[in-house]
Amino acid sequence: MKTVRIGAGLGFYGDSWRPVAASIERGSVQYIGSDHLAELTLAILQKDRMKEPAAGYTRDLVPMLTTLWPLAQKHGVKFLLNAGGLNPEGARDALVAEFGKRGWKAKIATVTGDAVIGRIDALRAAGEPLDHLDTGASIDGVRERLLFANAYLGAQPLVRALEAGADIVLSGRVADAALFLAPLIHEFGWAADDWDRLAAGLTVGHLLECSGQGSGGNFNSYLQNGWESVPDLGHIGYPIAEVSADGTAILTKAPGTGGRVDFDTVRQQLLYEVHNPHAYFSPDVVLDMGTLKLEDLGGDRVRVSGATGRPRPDKLKVVAGYDDGWAGTATIGYSWPGAMRKARVTEAIVRRQLEELKLAYDEIHAEFLGYDSLLGALADNTHIEELNEVYLKMSVRAKDRRLAEAFPRQFPWLALSGPPTASGFSGIEPARQLLGLWPTLVRRDLVEPEVKVSLQETAP
Amino acid sequence: MTRVRLVDIAHARSGDKGDRCDLGLFAPDAATYAVLKREVTPERIARHFAGMASGPVALYPLDNLLALKIVLNGALQGGAARSLRSDNLGKCAAAALLRMEIELPPDLVIPANAGIVRP
Numbered sequence: 001m002k003t004v005r006i007g008a009g010l011g012f013y014g015d016s017w018r019p020v021a022a023s024i025e026r027g028s029v030q031y032i033g034s035d036h037l038a039e040l041t042l043a044i045l046q047k048d049r050m051k052e053p054a055a056g057y058t059r060d061l062v063p064m065l066t067t068l069w070p071l072a073q074k075h076g077v078k079f080l081l082n083a084g085g086l087n088p089e090g091a092r093d094a095l096v097a098e099f100g101k102r103g104w105k106a107k108i109a110t111v112t113g114d115a116v117i118g119r120i121d122a123l124r125a126a127g128e129p130l131d132h133l134d135t136g137a138s139i140d141g142v143r144e145r146l147l148f149a150n151a152y153l154g155a156q157p158l159v160r161a162l163e164a165g166a167d168i169v170l171s172g173r174v175a176d177a178a179l180f181l182a183p184l185i186h187e188f189g190w191a192a193d194d195w196d197r198l199a200a201g202l203t204v205g206h207l208l209e210c211s212g213q214g215s216g217g218n219f220n221s222y223l224q225n226g227w228e229s230v231p232d233l234g235h236i237g238y239p240i241a242e243v244s245a246d247g248t249a250i251l252t253k254a255p256g257t258g259g260r261v262d263f264d265t266v267r268q269q270l271l272y273e274v275h276n277p278h279a280y281f282s283p284d285v286v287l288d289m290g291t292l293k294l295e296d297l298g299g300d301r302v303r304v305s306g307a308t309g310r311p312r313p314d315k316l317k318v319v320a321g322y323d324d325g326w327a328g329t330a331t332i333g334y335s336w337p338g339a340m341r342k343a344r345v346t347e348a349i350v351r352r353q354l355e356e357l358k359l360a361y362d363e364i365h366a367e368f369l370g371y372d373s374l375l376g377a378l379a380d381n382t383h384i385e386e387l388n389e390v391y392l393k394m395s396v397r398a399k400d401r402r403l404a405e406a407f408p409r410q411f412p413w414l415a416l417s418g419p420p421t422a423s424g425f426s427g428i429e430p431a432r433q434l435l436g437l438w439p440t441l442v443r444r445d446l447v448e449p450e451v452k453v454s455l456q457e458t459a460p
Numbered sequence: 461m462t463r464v465r466l467v468d469i470a471h472a473r474s475g476d477k478g479d480r481c482d483l484g485l486f487a488p489d490a491a492t493y494a495v496l497k498r499e500v501t502p503e504r505i506a507r508h509f510a511g512m513a514s515g516p517v518a519l520y521p522l523d524n525l526l527a528l529k530i531v532l533n534g535a536l537q538g539g540a541a542r543s544l545r546s547d548n549l550g551k552c553a554a555a556a557l558l559r560m561e562i563e564l565p566p567d568l569v570i571p572a573n574a575g576i577v578r579p
Binding site for chain 1: 467469471472475476479484508520522525529531540541542544545547555559
C-alpha cells in the first residue's frame with residue numbers, strides 16, 4: 001500500500017534546520033514542508049523591505065537550502081516553503097544565484113498572488129468591505145496606514161507547482177498546513193471536494209507546521225512523563241507523518257533523535273492555536289477535530305485517523321498589517337533586599353517625571369522581570385518581599401518615533417540618584433515599530449485568478 | 461473535598477491569533493477529564509483571567525482527546541505585533557491556567573506526583 005512520508009521543516013523564521021537534516025538522512029521523508037511565516041512575521045519582513053526593496057523574504061531560506069540541498073538531492077526530497085514572505089520572486093532570485101554559483105541543478109517554482117495590498121480599493125469596489133473580521137470595524141480607520149495585506153492561499157497552487165515538476169516550491173502567504181496538504185493531494189490525487197481526505201491532510205499539516213512542538217518540544221506538562229522526561233531535546237527530531245491514501249497517518253520522527261511522539265505531545269499540538277475545534281478553517285476544507293482518533297502505538301508512533309471535513313469556505317482570509325505607532329523600552333534591575341519595592345518606587349518616579357516633562361504617551365506599560373513579566377496579573381505575590389532580584393521593564397506607545405525614543409533617556413540618572421543597587425540598565429536600542437493586524441475576508445474569485453505559478457530551472 | 465491546582469492533574473499549551481489567546485487543557489485519564497469538564501467552566505476561567513482578558517471566554521470540550529479547548533477574547537493587548545508585553549504571544553497563559561485551583565472529589569485517584577495544596 002502506497003504511503004507518503006512528509007517531514008516538518010522550520011516552524012518559524014529563525015528555527016533550526018539541523019533536525020531537518022536528520023529527517024532527510026534517517027527519516028525516509030519524500031517531502032519537507034517548511035513554515036517560516038507566523039502571523040507576526042510579515043510585519044518583520046515588511047520592516048526589512050522598507051529598508052531594502054530586494055528584501056522581504058525570510059533570510060534563513062538560502063543558508064537552510066544550501067546546507068540541506070546536497071543531502072536532499074541524494075535522497076530525492078522535495079521542499080515546499082513559504083519563505084518567500086512578501087517577496088517570493090526575490091527569494092527565488094537569491095536562491096537561483098546561490099545555486100548557480102555552486103553549479104547545482106534544481107527546478108524552483110514560485111507562487112505569487114497572495115499580496116493584495118495594491119488592490120485594496122479594487123477589492124472594495126468589487127463589493128468586499130474588508131471590515132475587521134472580529135470587531136466589524138471599517139477599514140477606513142487604518143486605510144492610510146496599511147503596510148501589507150496578504151491572502152492565505154490554499155494547497156492548489158502548490159499542487160500545480162509540484163505537477164510542473166518543481167523540486168523546491170517557494171510561496172508567500174499560504175495556509176501553513178497547505179505546505180503539507182499539497183504533496184498529499186499531488187501524490188494521492190485527492191479530489192478538490194473529497195472533504196474527509198482533505199481534512200485528514202489538513203490535520204497532518206497542522207501537526208507538522210510547528211516543527212518540534214509536534215514531537216515533544218515546548219511540552220507544557222509537569223505530570224509524570226512531563227517535559228523533563230522528554231529525551232534529549234538538544235537533538236530533537238521534528239515530526240514526520242507517514243500518510244496513507246485514505247488520509248490515515250502515523251506521526252513519528254527519525255530514529256536516533258531526541259524528543260517524543262506520543263498521545264500527549266501530539267494532542268498538545270493538535271489543539272494549538274485552534275479556536276472552534278469543530279470548525280477549523282482552511283482555504284481547502286473545514287475540519288472537525290471532534291471525530292479524530294489518536295492511538296498511541298508506542299515507540300514514538302501515534303496513529304491519527306477519523307478526520308471529517310466540510311466544504312471549503314467561499315472566502316479567503318486576508319491579514320493586513322498597519323502602522324500602529326512606536327514602542328520605547330527601558331529596563332533597570334535591582335537586587336535584594338527589597339528589590340521589588342525599589343523597582344516600584346522607580347516606576348512611580350518615572351511616571352511622575354513623564355508628567356512633569358509633558359511627555360504624553362498613548363500607553364505606559366510596566367512589568368517586573370523576575371516577578372510578573374510572563375504571568376502578568378496572574379503572578380503569585382507570595383514571595384514578593386524576598387525576591388533576589390527584579391528588573392523594572394517599562395514600555396511606552398507613541399505615534400511619533402522620536403517621542404518613543406525619548407523615553408529610555410529618562411532612566412540613566414537613576415543609577416546614581418535613585419533607589420540603591422540599580423544595575424543592568426538597557427534602553428539604548430532604537431524604538432520598535434508596532435503593527436496592528438487587520439484580519440478580514442475576501443471572495444476567492446477576487447484573489448485566485450491573480451495567483452501565478454512559475455518555474456525556473458537553475459543552470460549549472 | 462480537596463483542592464488541587466490544575467498543574468498537578470492536567471497539562472496545557474497556549475498560543476495566539478490576533479487579540480485572542482487560546483489554550484488546550486489536557487487530562488491524563490477519563491476520570492480527571494470528567495472533573496475538568498465539571499469544574500473548569502467559562503465563568504471560572506473568566507474570573508481566573510480577569511486581569512488579562514477583557515472579552516468573553518469560549519470553551520469546547522473534546523471527549524475524543526480528553527481535552528478542553530479554551531479561547532480568551534481581548535487577551536493580548538490587541539495582538540502580538542502591537543503588544544507591549546514580554547509574553548506578547550500568550551505562551552505563558554497555559555502556565556497561568558495550570559495555577560487555577562479546583563475542587564477534587566475524594567474518590568478520584570490522583571496521579572502519583574500530584575501535590576495537594578490544601579487538605
